[in-house]
Amino acid sequence: MPEGKEKNHPIQNIRGVGPKIADTLSNLGIYQVEDAVFHLPYKYEDRTNLTPIGDAPYETPLLVEGEIVKSTVVFRGRRMLITEIFDGTGRLTMRMFHFAFAQHKNLKEGHRIRCFGTIRHGPKGKEMIHPQYQVFSKDEEVEIEDHLTPIYPSTSNLQQGRLRKLIQGSIIYCQKNNLLKENWETEDEGGFKDLLSALTFIHNPPTETSLELLSSGQHPAQRKLIKEELVAHILCSGMLKRETELRKSPLMQSASRQENLLLGSLGFELTNAQTRVWDEIKQDFEKETPMRRLLQGDVGSGKTVIAALATLQASDNSLQTAFMCPTEILAEQHYENMTQWFTDLGIKVDLLLGSTKAKDRKRILSDLQSGKTQVLLGTHALFQKDVIFKSVGLTIIDEQHRFGVHQRFTLLEKGGDKEKSPHQLIMTATPIPRTLSMTVYGALDTSIIDELPPGRRPVETTSRPNSMRSKVIKRIEEVCLDGQRVYWVCTLIEDSDELEAQAAEELFKEISKEVPKVKTGLVHGRLKKEEKDKVINRFRKGDIQLLVCTTVIEVGVDVPEATLMIIENPERLGLAQLHQLRGRVGRKADTDSHCLLLFREPLSELAKERISTMENTNDGFVIAEKDLELRGGGDIHGLRQSGLMNLKIANPIRDSDLLESAQQEALLIAKTNELQARSLINRWIGARLDYSDS
Numbered sequence: 201m202p203e204g205k206e207k208n209h210p211i212q213n214i215r216g217v218g219p220k221i222a223d224t225l226s227n228l229g230i231y232q233v234e235d236a237v238f239h240l241p242y243k244y245e246d247r248t249n250l251t252p253i254g255d256a257p258y259e260t261p262l263l264v265e266g267e268i269v270k271s272t273v274v275f276r277g278r279r280m281l282i283t284e285i286f287d288g289t290g291r292l293t294m295r296m297f298h299f300a301f302a303q304h305k306n307l308k309e310g311h312r313i314r315c316f317g318t319i320r321h322g323p324k325g326k327e328m329i330h331p332q333y334q335v336f337s338k339d340e341e342v343e344i345e346d347h348l349t350p351i352y353p354s355t356s357n358l359q360q361g362r363l364r365k366l367i368q369g370s371i372i373y374c375q376k377n378n379l380l381k382e383n384w385e386t387e388d389e390g391g392f393k394d395l396l397s398a399l400t401f402i403h404n405p406p407t408e409t410s411l412e413l414l415s416s417g418q419h420p421a422q423r424k425l426i427k428e429e430l431v432a433h434i435l436c437s438g439m440l441k442r443e444t445e446l447r448k449s450p451l452m453q454s455a456s457r458q459e460n461l462l463l464g465s466l467g468f469e470l471t472n473a474q475t476r477v478w479d480e481i482k483q484d485f486e487k488e489t490p491m492r493r494l495l496q497g498d499v500g501s502g503k504t505v506i507a508a509l510a511t512l513q514a515s516d517n518s519l520q521t522a523f524m525c526p527t528e529i530l531a532e533q534h535y536e537n538m539t540q541w542f543t544d545l546g547i548k549v550d551l552l553l554g555s556t557k558a559k560d561r562k563r564i565l566s567d568l569q570s571g572k573t574q575v576l577l578g579t580h581a582l583f584q585k586d587v588i589f590k591s592v593g594l595t596i597i598d599e600q601h602r603f604g605v606h607q608r609f610t611l612l613e614k615g616g617d618k619e620k621s622p623h624q625l626i627m628t629a630t631p632i633p634r635t636l637s638m639t640v641y642g643a644l645d646t647s648i649i650d651e652l653p654p655g656r657r658p659v660e661t662t663s664r665p666n667s668m669r670s671k672v673i674k675r676i677e678e679v680c681l682d683g684q685r686v687y688w689v690c691t692l693i694e695d696s697d698e699l700e701a702q703a704a705e706e707l708f709k710e711i712s713k714e715v716p717k718v719k720t721g722l723v724h725g726r727l728k729k730e731e732k733d734k735v736i737n738r739f740r741k742g743d744i745q746l747l748v749c750t751t752v753i754e755v756g757v758d759v760p761e762a763t764l765m766i767i768e769n770p771e772r773l774g775l776a777q778l779h780q781l782r783g784r785v786g787r788k789a790d791t792d793s794h795c796l797l798l799f800r801e802p803l804s805e806l807a808k809e810r811i812s813t814m815e816n817t818n819d820g821f822v823i824a825e826k827d828l829e830l831r832g833g834g835d836i837h838g839l840r841q842s843g844l845m846n847l848k849i850a851n852p853i854r855d856s857d858l859l860e861s862a863q864q865e866a867l868l869i870a871k872t873n874e875l876q877a878r879s880l881i882n883r884w885i886g887a888r889l890d891y892s893d894s
């Protein structure tokens with residue numbers, strides 16, 4: 201547990217939570233009972249009404265119930281389980297691509313089934329694909345939910361139902377133990393007397409609550425929490441800023457002697473934007489207070505080489521660099537680049553991952569502590585306590601959005617000297633509006649690379665319905681046999697890694713069968729690191745021409761020879777994520793690249809608009825704005841994933857009307873109640889502090 205946390209109510213105090221499930225919960229940042237209560241739903245479903253199948257509209261989530269008429273496994277290009285249901289008013293087909301034998305067995309003819317899902321047009325009329333369902337015998341009485349059903353961000357091996365129960369248990373625990381009862385707010389619009397009553401409502405809204413209000417984050421219970429979260433982030437950001445101002449930076453004033461050598465070896469010239477940004481960083485290095493700079497640049501704009509230049513200057517001043525990446529794939533890729541760039545310059549680079557073997561790890565840590573290694577790259581493995589630098593001068597965080605404010609902070613502590621603090625460079629492809637970065641975003645200076653390297657052609661994006669799949673596969677064959685390389689991205693089936701991986705495996709089989717001449721590889725999140733590496737490296741070298749993958753490929757992978765990307769079911773992804781994915785192609789000068797969005801019909805209005813935005817622009821900033829606009833309210837989960845910030849409930853764009861009063865509250869609390877400030881920060885941000893120990 202994080203030190204200084206006064207509360208101690210481990211989640212295992214809740215009935216039914218043993219060490220194993222506690223371990224699973226830690227993946228969600230849940231360690232304490234309070235963390236569970238702060239694990240908030242990202243959407244709600246209304247399962248309080250049964251809709252007759254005959255009247256049921258398309259494309260709206262709803263609950264139906266009927267008798268199982270027939271259930272069979274069929275092959276239609278792929279294996280699927282088809283279940284026919286009749287309720288007296290109409291017929292419905294339930295179609296599933298991923299299922300276990302036991303599931304099939306359980307769907308007995310004559311039993312009743314209750315399904316929650318969205319009805320689509322299928323070959324035989326109304327159908328639901330992978331609905332949530334419940335089977336019971338004919339005369340069994342099963343109650344219908346009497347509250348709206350909250351849906352939570354979850355992790356593999358943890359069912360929604362289990363998570364829901366556990367959170368309800370945690371709420372009751374808090375009531376009994378008088379937790380979360382304080383009310384710091386001066387005025388209260390919603391009549392929620394304390395935090396716990398607002399939280400209880402959010403986890404359990406009565407049927408009559410407006411779904412619209414809830415999904416746009418406008419319910420008073422939500423607003424209460426949103427404001428508190430904003431206050432906590434503003435407080436935290438102010439705290440970080442004050443801490444920084446009190447510290448001295450490590451001396452990095454002398455310009456790098458080797459800069460020209462590195463620049464000469466790149467094989468390209470820096471763009472004007474890169475040169476400008478590098479100048480801004482060099483000016484920061486001259487100052488006595490440490491740099492806190494956010495480097496924004498669209499995918500492919502060339503942020504890595506800027507990081508390399510900064511690293512070089514640190515090393516020339518006898519200081520080490522800690523370079524952190526959100527995924528192992530990305531860390532390895534940077535490691536390869538840096539090794540290539542730095543070895544001739546006599547600079548030693550090392551790589552530390554969660555999966556690094558104990559023996560290697562020992563060697564790496566000892567070289568780091570003795571100063572033999574100048575640059576250490578890695579994932580969050582770098583946060584661990586025993587990772588000790590001799591003298592770290594610079595920390596770099598790539599694709600910042602996967603890390604929270606506190607992780608940045610922990611990394612700064614690696615300097616080992618309370619008076620001093622290393623320079624910090626944070627790189628991101630997510631455009632962050634300036635007002636935001638000033639208020640709630642940790643008070644960073646900003647640099648922007650607003651220009652792509654020369655010769656880049658915009659990725660031409662088109663969309664096709666899934667009915668044209670075989671044509672698409674044909675085209676892939678041509679492209680691959682022509683020596684180019686192709687990504688085929690298989691997107692989320694549900695909120696589950698497991699299913700996503702399964703879907704990718706099936707696609708891989710399908711494609712290998714249809715285009716046997718093309719060498720095809722597969723990567724997904726469930727593969728072991730060595731296997732992933734092997735496949736990606738073969739793709740890089742061209743031994744594999746077609747890479748079937750999941751969204752694990754999203755962040756930073758750089759294979760310039762890849763010129764075509766197929767994104768399957770793009771309608772499931774947000775704009776920011778689609779744009780990130782597409783950024784994997786179009787990286788080679790003077791070469792045309794394409795992105796093909798292979799969607800499943802019918803498309804919702806929102807999905808249509810997203811897809812047409814992708815077809816019409818390649819500009820990351822335009823896309824980010826459109827993304828926020830389309831989300832309007834609602835999709836907090838998506839926003840969190842796109843990573844604008846590490847927020848649980850607030851959406852600083854949507855909730856901007858609360859920013860001013862939150863800022864005033866924060867100011868007041870910071871001045872008058874230090875203890876309160878700390879406890880707010882702990883509550884909203886602190887739970888993520890202990891990443892390193894977990």
Ligand code: ADP
Nearest residue numbers: 468469470471499500501502503504505653758
């Ligand atoms: P990102 O900003 O997305 O991290 P990268 O740093 O991975 O982008 O750069 C993308 C590609 O562009 C790399 O292959 C890199 O070598 C190349 N690149 C970077 N800067 C330039 C430049 N000025 N001219 C030509 N190519 C460049």
Ligand code: MG
Nearest residue numbers: 503504598756
């Ligand atoms: Mg990058």
